[in-house]
Amino acid sequence: TGSHVLQIPYHTLGRKWIGIHLRAQNQVLKKGVVDEQASSTSLKDQVKQREQSLRKVEQEMDSLTFRNQQLAKRVELLQEELAASEAKGKKSKNKGDSPSQQGLQQTQSVFDEDLQKKIQENERLHIQFYEADEQHRQQESQLKVQLEELERDHEQHQAIVDGLTSKYMDTIERLQSDKARLEVKSQTLEREAKECRLKARDVAGQALGFVQDIVAALLNFHSYTEQRVHIYPLDSSIEPISPLNQKFSQYLHENAAYVRPLEEGLVQLHQSITEDTVTVLETVGKLKDFADHFTSYTHFLQKILPYQLKSLEEECWTPLCTSSLTSKNQELQSDMKRITSLFDKLHSYISLLALPSELTQIIEVRGLTASSSAVFTQLAACLHSLHDAVKEMSTHYSQKAGLEQELSTITQKLRTTNECLLASLGSLTSSTGKIATFFSNNLDFFTSSTGYSPRGGAGALNPLQAESMLGNKKKASDYMHAIRKPRPETVPYREALLHRRVLTSSTESREGLTQQVVASQEKIARLEQEKEHWLLEAQLGRVRLEKESQRIHDLETQLSSALGGGGSPAHSLGQIWDLAIVVLSVCLQVGDEESREQLIKTHYMARVGELTTQLQVSDSKAVNFHAECRALAKRLAIAEKSRETLTEEIKLANQNITRLQDELATTKRSYKEQLSMMSDHLCSMNETLSKQREEIDTLKLGSKGNSKLLKKSR
DSSP states (O other): OOOOOOOOOOOOOOHHHHHHHHHHHHHHHHHHHHHHHHHHHHHHHHHHHHHHHHHHHHHHHHHHHHHHHHHHHHHHHHHHHHHHHHHHHTTTTTTTTOOHHHHHHHHHHHHHHHHHHHHHHHHHHHHHHHHHHHHHHHHHHHHHHHHHHHHHHHHHHHHHHHHHHHHHHHHHHHHHHHHHHHHHHHHHHHHHHHHHHHHHHHHHHHHHHHHHHHHHHHHHHHHHHHHHTTTTTSOOTSSSSOOHHHHHHHHHHHHHHHHHHHHOOOOOHHHOOOOTTTTTTTTTTTHHHHHHHHHHHHHHHHHHHHHHHHHHHHHHHHHHHHHHHHHHHHHHHHHHHHHHHHHHHHHHHHHHHGGTTTTHHHHHHHHHHHHHHHHHHHHHHHHHHHHHHHHHHHHHHHHHHHHTTTTTTTOOHHHHHHHHHHHHHHHHHHHHHHHHHHHHHHHHHSSSOOOOTTTOSSOOOOHHHHHHHHHHHHHHHHHHHHHHHOOOOOOOOHHHHHTTTHHHHHHHHHHHHEEEEEEHHHHEEEEEEEHHHHHHHHHEEEEEEEEHHHHHHHHHHHHHHHSSSSOOOHHHHHHHHHHHHHHHHHHHHHHOOHHHHHHHHHHHHHHHHHHHHHHHHHHHHHHHHHHHHHHHHHHHHHHHHHHHHHHHHHHHHHHHHHHHHHHHHHHHHHHHHHHHHHHHHHHHHHHHHHHHHHHHHHHHHHHHHHHHHHHHHO
């Protein structure tokens, strides 16, 4: 398979480095100009500050000058007053000193002292002003000199920048156009390489499907051949077969150990082809493993070929073997030799294609790369030859099976085995034809240039170079992704706390779904095993049913036509017998392979659909049942907690009831005792009352008697 990679010439890289160097110099010059501009701005600010301080000093000098003028006027006034006072003093000199003259002299001395102080202060201020003015002038002159130098430097740097910009503008524009063109080319080549890698994986996937079909057909062919060896010419269930066939059967029984690795090796090859790998003959290491598995299977075919030829010869030695069967056996022998030879050629071509992945020297790989196109072409032609050979062997075997159907000693097991062998050969013929057509259609893709080569285009790409290239490509991609990666969004802490319950329930749901997935995978594996078993059973059963149904229908038709016509009974029975023989011979012939394959495929697809529907229904029921069980478990836990709570409450209630019953019994007992005491007291009171009544009655009677006696005495 082939792909493309971006290659940049040396002169383009040189232009890029020149552009990078010029841009670096330009950046340095720009930085220097910016620094000088910043320094110039700073000096201008300093000049402005100095000017402000100068204006401030000038204002102070103006105020001092104004004050000096005021002081000068005051001095003049004082001098005039002094002159006037001196004149007055001369006039009054003769008159003698007076107290007013003494006060005037004291005032004059105070004025003189104040004047002297003002003169000294004025002199000091003049000196300070002069010194500040001189210092300001010096600083201003220094700053002007520095500003002029900076302006000259700025002009020089700007002239250099303008010169370099004008000098390299054409180069920069050319490099920018080259950059844009190379970016477009890079994107185009990357897209083409990605499409090519995807196509390589798609082609490998198609080849894997065809090889899987071939593997299944070879497994069936070897297994049914082993079954036939145990049935014909001797039935192993009745009598032992020959040592040759025993050895042949033992080797055939090991066919899966050689056929299955072909599929596994191509599966690993398909998995190794990804979007991030360089897919060429030099880097596909898994092709060597597939070639080794194919070598093992080729050696297996060469090992069983002599036994297969001898087994066919042994069939020719049987007494019931006719000349036609002998001829067909000889044709099958030549077919077996031809197919084994073609598999050996295929092994040689595949080994040659896998050889570049083992070599690391450029010279050896270069020669192999140059001849890989011819190897692919020869491989496609060999696959077509294999298809023709398998098709011819299928035809010969079909004819042989038809001749064996005419034998009187043929058994039902042999018929069924022959039919299965013919079905496997038909499947093998179809699979080899498909893969041969597939290789022919994709031959241009296989023989096209890989597009990958080391720097300079010399030689081919070895695995180390491919690994280094992919590593550098991944590092560059990671670096670009890292610098362009946006800042990830974060979840606020409070929001995370609010979603904690949702996350907990999601975790529980995920654990439940994981358990469901594991259970479903186990169920699918079990169903796949059952499916393979019942597929074979269904294939045999359908073939038998179709043959029996057709045979019965034809017999009924022929029998009805024979009985409906005239003639003697013996003649009719003879016709019926002849017709029965003809019908049996016709029914035992091989039917249309494609229609049988279509019927079997339709049945299998329907069955797989039913099993898939049942599996989905079972999974949905299991999910619902699991959810109900979890809900019931939660309800059960809640009920258990409620039960414990209610049990505690019942215990407390029983304790209260017992306490209340005890209190009630005590109260009843006390009430009974009080009632009995009151009853006794009432009885005693009644007795006392009756006694008192009797005494009263007695006293009344006594008083009545006394009164009567008194009346009588009166």
